[in-house]
Amino acid sequence: xxxxxxxxxxxxxxxxxxxxxxxxxxxxxxxxxxxxxxxxxxxxxxxxxxxxxxxxxxxxxxxxxxxxxxxxxxxxxxxxxxxxxxxxxxxxxxxxxxxxxxxxxxxxxxxxxxxxxxxxxxxxxxxxxxxxxxxxxxxxxxxxxxxxxxxxxxxxxxxxxxxxxxxxxxxxxxxxxxxxxxxxxxxxxxxxxxxxxxxxxxxxxxxxxxxxxxxxxxxxxxxxxxxxxxxxxxxxxxxxxxxxxxxxxxxxxxxxxxxxxxxxxxxxxxxxxxxxxxxxxxxxxxxxxxx
Numbered sequence: 001x002x003x004x005x006x007x008x009x010x011x012x013x014x015x016x017x018x019x020x021x022x023x024x025x026x027x028x029x030x031x032x033x034x035x036x037x038x039x040x041x042x043x044x045x046x047x048x049x050x051x052x053x054x055x056x057x058x059x060x061x062x063x064x065x066x067x068x069x070x071x072x073x074x075x076x077x078x079x080x081x082x083x084x085x086x087x088x089x090x091x092x093x094x095x096x097x098x099x100x101x102x103x104x105x106x107x108x109x110x111x112x113x114x115x116x117x118x119x120x121x122x123x124x125x126x127x128x129x130x131x132x133x134x135x136x137x138x139x140x141x142x143x144x145x146x147x148x149x150x151x152x153x154x155x156x157x158x159x160x161x162x163x164x165x166x167x168x169x170x171x172x173x174x175x176x177x178x179x180x181x182x183x184x185x186x187x188x189x190x191x192x193x194x195x196x197x198x199x200x201x202x203x204x205x206x207x208x209x210x211x212x213x214x215x216x217x218x219x220x221x222x223x224x225x226x227x228x229x230x231x232x233x234x235x236x237x238x239x240x241x242x243x244x245x246x247x248x249x250x251x252x253x254x255x256x257x258x259x260x261x262x263x264x265x266x267x268x269x270x271x272x273x274x275x276x277x278x279x280x281x282x283x284x285x286x287x288x289x290x291x
Contacts, residue, residue, distance in 0.1 A: 031094035034060050040085045040104070041065055041246045041253065042115050045078040050099070051115065052087060053249045060093070061160050062200070065246045066254035069098040077102050097161055115244040115253055121266045130237045132194065132227040135207035140227060146264040149189045149287050151175065151280065153258040154243060156197035157209040164256065167273050169193065173213045174277035175284070176224055180217055185281075185288040191224035194237055196252045198228040242269065262287055 038054030049067040056063045068091070070077060081087070081104050089099040121127075129143040142150075153172065159165035172191055179186045193210070195201035201209075206226040211219075218224050228234060235245065235252060242257045258270040260283060268283060 031092050032060075034058075034091045034093065035088070036068075036091040036099070037086070037088045038063075039107075039248070040081055040083050040087050041249075042067075042083055043078065043081055048072075048075065048078075050077075050081065050087070051253055053246045053251060057091065060091070061158060062197075063251075064156075064254050065249060065251040066164075069096065070102070071098045071100045074100060074102045077104070080104075082106075093160070095162065097163070116239075116247055118242060118244045119239055120242045121240060121259065121269065123266055123268065125266045127261055127264055127266060128236075128240060130240070131233055132229040132237065133203060134225045134227040135203050135210050135221060137203040140225065143264070145190055145192075145261065149267075149284055150192060150261040151189065151258070151284065152192040152194060152241070152261065154196050154238065154241070154254075154256070155193050156195050156254070157201050157205055158197065159254070163273055164254070168256065168258065169213050171275070171277050171280075172224065173215070173217075175281045176214070176217050178277060178281035179284060182285050182288075185285045186223065188288050189223065189284050193224070193226045194234065195226070195228040196234055196238060196243070196254060198231055198234050201228045203228075242271070260284070260287075 034057050036052070036054050036057055038052045040050060041053050042051040044050075044067070048070050050070060051065065051067040053065040054063055071092070084107055085104045086107055087102065087104040089102040092098055092100055127142055129141050132140055134140050151172070153168045155165040155168055157165075172193065176191060179189060195206060206228065210221060210224070210226040214221060214224050238245070238252045241259050243252055243255055245252045256271065256273050258275065258280075259266060260268040260270075260280070267287065270280065
């Protein structure tokens with residue numbers, strides 16, 4: 001006659017199986033890694049960033065000019081690398097995308113092989129009457145926002161970085177949701193996301209992209225528009241609001257700049273991605289309230 005397993009034995013088996021299942025469910029996928037190559041445009045050792053005019057990254061993104069964070073183990077590169085150098089690296093797409101395994105070669109770059117001089121708009125500075133085309137194919141002029149607060153930022157729809165365009169668009173969506181609780185602010189404010197990729201981001205593409213973010217809060221894009229234009233129109237907007245471009249390649253450097261405009265003049269600038277929807281929504285409410 002066979003003996004039945006003891007209760008203690010069954011309990012141990014159950015616990016072991018539970019640990020295995022828990023481990024499998026909580027396993028975080030390994031970050032994806034992509035080879036990246038291009039030309040160094042700017043170096044910022046303090047921020048541990050290298051701005052690169054890079055080639056297409058197959059399976060991830062088109063060629064762009066943008067800053068990349070460098071892993072701490074590759075900090076040595078800041079002692080030697082310079083604008084104009086050719087660079088090869090591995091782009092690690094983790095929660096904080098960064099470069100690893102960096103190699104570079106000197107190319108004898110000429111003076112001027114850097115980014116354009118950046119114009120940082122100052123509070124009170126009048127915004128020119130820039131022209132763009134929105135997600136409906138309608139021409140918009142900045143002059144039409146003169147009587148309303150305007151919050152704007154720069155994106156491109158194919159951006160894969162969670163701390164870049166995705167964060168900006170998610171932040172704008174949260175700002176709009178928070179303003180919905182204040183009918184006066186919600187009625188008056190306008191939001192504008194400007195694409196720096198006009199060749200791809202047509203009105204149709206922008207409309208599909210924008211629909212994901214406006215959701216049921218603004219399904220007809222009455223409060224939040226998505227726009228682009230000709231390369232020259234987009235560059236004029238980027239230049240005024242504090243983005244630079246790669247002098248040699250001509251691409252706008254994909255950095256983060258968010259600006260609040262009131263009465264056609266710059267009111268406040270939020271550089272980078274550390275601002276929060278709470279603080280911006282509160283500022284807008286204050287502006288609408290006459291503060």
